[in-house]
Amino acid sequence: MKDAAQQDILSIQHLDLDPYSRPAEPADCYSLILVQTGEGYGAVNGNPFAYRAGDLFLIGIREAYQFQVTQPTTGYWLSFSPAFVNTLLPTDRPGWTCLDPAAWRSREAVTTDATERANLGALIAILLSEERSRRPLTGNPVVEGVMKTLFSLVDRLVAQRGVAAPVQPTFSSDITRRVIAYISQHISEPQRLRIDTIADEFNYSPGHLRALFRQQVGDSMQQFIIRHKLKLVALKLRHTSLTIAQIADEFGFADVCHLNKQFKRQYNHTPTFYRQGLSA
Template identity: 45%
Template structure:
């Protein structure tokens, strides 16, 4: 968003590129990012998220974001300010409470259901058509109606994310978060992720550490390691040209057959077939 329009309370733009070189932050704007096509990594406040076609991301005024390892990507970006939201509240001051209470970025796409993704994208495309017809976005009853619907859908999904988080029986303690951070940091070093090594690093018996982790996270340490490792494999398959053998070696699989077996168990495809199915043409 260039400086000439950065003070507009509502703005929408469509971008298509293979490279966003800078970190983007607009301290007075909320932002919805709609991935029309493409794959890559979206970095929000230093946290790396893999995106794909259909994903919708919601960001607040304090969030910094940038793109990385992009395959040609087309996005809609919808920017709006807090005062603009307030201007739409003609009757109910408590509309969209989860947007107004938003503090921390989500750990993934706002909407996972493809049908609901398409519904929201259609509303945004109508906004784009209004702009292309040179109709003003402000004081435009069509735009106001569309924005109220969009904000209501976003608020509903933010509420669902909030309920999902609060419904978890326990929140991982700071200690468990340290274990997870250690695992993530050393995910390509299998020797440092053996149960005996973890127990030694965190000064617990292996059995006690394993029980504590499963109680708070809901799965065993080894299950978490496998899932996280395969998530990184998925990213390599989608975003790099590394061979399957190179990927298997990077993450410490005994051989390609071992990687194939585990990956197919979790993704119902071999790594090779998964890469073919996600390739952009």
């Protein structure tokens, strides 16, 4: 039996998230998400980014992801397998750049303007119309034409953004991806980020899990957690008016002094100075 990556799969679902919900896990597929309303934070393979209405981003095959919703979020979630993408491509044509996870390594969502949102919305409306009419989404010339146009449009948006970001590691180990997803999900719960607690969650010995994680990621689990927290702190400083004390409390730092010390080690500035520099 073929696995999901070898099957022609295309699905579209309406995304409706609140702080307590999580979108369904896709199969071995790419996922392209268009945010219509709301805002919050996402993390893919532990690399966090802020999102808001009109943003567009990609989740690669088997990438660990998590959302932290700050305002109820709606949008559309397109999932499609590599086999489906291959049916759209002539043998002599290179693939779409937007489907290469390396193009999204900065993990900043692509922000669209009103015209681009309208164009994307019109394409998605056709897909939804085909689905509501109970027509198959695969082997459907109308859908194939829409998806080719959609990928080409997203390609252009990614190119316009000029994504020349440093390549982040990908993780071949399923357990590593699951651990990263767990860390992202519980990043504001220090008691659940203890090494022994994480090891128990995945039925590993702490020593074995530590060694496996370091081998796959290149950092110790504790270093990864701290860096992940600090990236989220930086996002909060940029996109919210929360006080430093509130941010320190949210992410489980002992106090502001503890956060200041860790943040300065990573960013060479205190959180206060970092925020002031953003408004300068």
